Amino acid sequence: MKKVNNSSCENCTSRGDGIFCELNIPEMDEVSHHKINNTYKKGQTLFIQGNHPFGIYCISSGNIKLTKTGLDGKETIVRIAHGGDILGHRSLFTDDHYSATATAMEDTEVCFIDKKFILKIIERNPTVALSIINKLSRDMGSAEKKLSSLHQKNVRERLAELIISLKATHGVKDGDRWKINLKLTREEMATMIGTANETLIRFMTEFKDAGIIEQEGKTLYIKDEEELLNWANINY
8 A cells, every 4th residue: 555645636536426526625625635545556455354444435546346255264246346436434324343355456546534524524514424325325225236136136147237237337338349447357256146167157158159248358348238138137
């Protein structure tokens, strides 16, 4: 982890997706003055499951995976956070310890704001509280959707659904296809849909043979989104 000079929240590239986007300039400057900017290299940990939280983390750029370790020592990816997301916000209203471990998936810039200050901001500005509630609600909705998918869908459908969700958060148009601008290992993708590596590889091959996706190294491309939606059993 490397501490960097404080940059202004007003100039943050992810400001529009963050919880402080509705603040006026003086209030935003106050947040900028109190936050701590850190840059994490790929593989570095922001916090560890079971540790006591002291504030929230705002992601300016990069991607962070949150993983849970079970009693058997098996690690599962809970979700992937990116620019504009916040981490540790559940602890603002509870005394719970971190329920997951946060690890940088690439060079990532993150701002830390201590709990005492963020609570003061919430008391003064209800829009920040509403933004945090919105984040919590979306997190809960995603968790419920994932739980439902694990119980009601087969592996093929879950894999197709995962790729669709990655397109929504990390998709970049690349000619007549979509590029997933996030590199995941087979092991990471397998844990995200609750299956074995061998099963994941088999269905990835099936998707490629059907002309739905293609891969160049670790980079994944969607060639036929409509068919992928059909395989995911999703109706939009």
